[in-house]
Amino acid sequence: MTKLKIAGSSIIVLAICCMSCSSGKKITETPTSLREAFKNDFLIGTALDSQQIEEPDPRAAALIPLQFNAITPENSMKSEKIHPQWDKYNFDLADKLVAYGKKHDIKINAHALIWHSQLPAFVRKMRDADSVKQFFTNHINTVAGRYDGKVFSWDVVNEALNEDGSMRKSIFLEKLGSDFVTQAFALAQQASPNSELYYNDYNIEQPKKRAGAIALIKKIQAAGVRIDGVGIQGHWKAYNIPLDDIEKSILEFSALGIKVMFTELDLGVLPHPGDIQGADVNQRAAAAPAMNPYVNGLPDSMQAKITRGYEDLFKLFLKHKDKVSRITFWGVNDSQSWLNDWPIRGRTNYPLIFDRDFKPKPAYYKVIALKQGK
Ligand code: G3I
Numbered sequence: 001m002t003k004l005k006i007a008g009s010s011i012i013v014l015a016i017c018c019m020s021c022s023s024g025k026k027i028t029e030t031p032t033s034l035r036e037a038f039k040n041d042f043l044i045g046t047a048l049d050s051q052q053i054e055e056p057d058p059r060a061a062a063l064i065p066l067q068f069n070a071i072t073p074e075n076s077m078k079s080e081k082i083h084p085q086w087d088k089y090n091f092d093l094a095d096k097l098v099a100y101g102k103k104h105d106i107k108i109n110a111h112a113l114i115w116h117s118q119l120p121a122f123v124r125k126m127r128d129a130d131s132v133k134q135f136f137t138n139h140i141n142t143v144a145g146r147y148d149g150k151v152f153s154w155d156v157v158n159e160a161l162n163e164d165g166s167m168r169k170s171i172f173l174e175k176l177g178s179d180f181v182t183q184a185f186a187l188a189q190q191a192s193p194n195s196e197l198y199y200n201d202y203n204i205e206q207p208k209k210r211a212g213a214i215a216l217i218k219k220i221q222a223a224g225v226r227i228d229g230v231g232i233q234g235h236w237k238a239y240n241i242p243l244d245d246i247e248k249s250i251l252e253f254s255a256l257g258i259k260v261m262f263t264e265l266d267l268g269v270l271p272h273p274g275d276i277q278g279a280d281v282n283q284r285a286a287a288a289p290a291m292n293p294y295v296n297g298l299p300d301s302m303q304a305k306i307t308r309g310y311e312d313l314f315k316l317f318l319k320h321k322d323k324v325s326r327i328t329f330w331g332v333n334d335s336q337s338w339l340n341d342w343p344i345r346g347r348t349n350y351p352l353i354f355d356r357d358f359k360p361k362p363a364y365y366k367v368i369a370l371k372q373g374k
Helices: 058-067 092-104 129-146 171-176 180-191 207-222 243-254 300-319 362-369
Strands: 002-006 009-013 015-017 027-029 043-048 070-073 107-115 153-158 196-201 229-232 235-237 259-268 324-329
Touching (some): 043 107, 070 092, 092 107, 107 196, 153 180, 171 180, 180 207, 196 207, 207 243
Parallel strands (some): 070 107, 229 259
Antiparallel strands (some): 015 027
């Protein structure tokens, strides 16, 4: 039995002898990392923000390149950050991320060119359609153009749909009309011919929203515009994962001839007030102690739900590995997760596969064990 040091914690690598071991010496080992375990199946990604990109924490700096071979910038390529003023772009952090990916042989999925949320203030103030159109065109040309081929892929349009599958009300829908999604892909295709182009959204595994996403993708394809894949975000509750709908979504989206990815995976355990579900960052609720029950630690029963949830999901992903090209966790460890602050600020959630000390959680071992000896 060997022990590998990963980010200050030990991972036990079991050397398993086959039946013929004593004579034939055929040894199979438990894979040593997520990226190694699934290297023949799909990419394994994480989301990074400035606190990891600039590598101030040696534990994160050691763990990320070992475990992951895909990165999505959690915030640094959103228009509010990268294009803060009409004629001013801030590429510093995004450039660092691209360099980080190159250094560690990690693919970058850039996120997100056109999103109704986190828009720069100057866009939020726009009233006439011409200004919005000009921003839309300049933004895609400049940002997608700069990173053409330097990033593996782009989330070209993010979250354009309502829960019932209709188009979400946004400044883009209002000023540019419902063709804005196709137009965004057409511009991205021109500006970034060497990067893959994706549509990304949450809850699109749900039947009505899925139908809306399929219609949207068919519309892009019918216009002769390139779309390479769809990202199902995967912000689910550990105790309520819609496995049947997820499987149907893999099959129906891949039938469109595009890649299917799970792009922002996390399994929250905290209650949400009212009917809040999904990932609409504008939904907010008031704090209350009953809504933050695991400040001092997670009960075993809840840990087991997270473990089971990740195991069930990865079994499904492996079953459809010919259709699923990437699984990205939305953050590296539990302390980084946006779910500590949404929809209620300042809570203690446990949605990822590494804990607050960067230690692999039981879910990590279960997921890795699916590949044991293969
Ligand atoms: O950068 C500012 C900082 O200058 C300021 O002092 C601070 C004060 O609150 O805010 C900082 O901005 C925050 C930003 O994250 C960067 O940390 C915003 O308030 C905060 O709202 C923002 O949250 C992000 C959220 O998207 C909105 O952009 C989360 O980190 C990020 O995980 C989340 O990610 C989204 C995906 O992009 C799309 N799908 C849903 C997913 C979860 O909401």
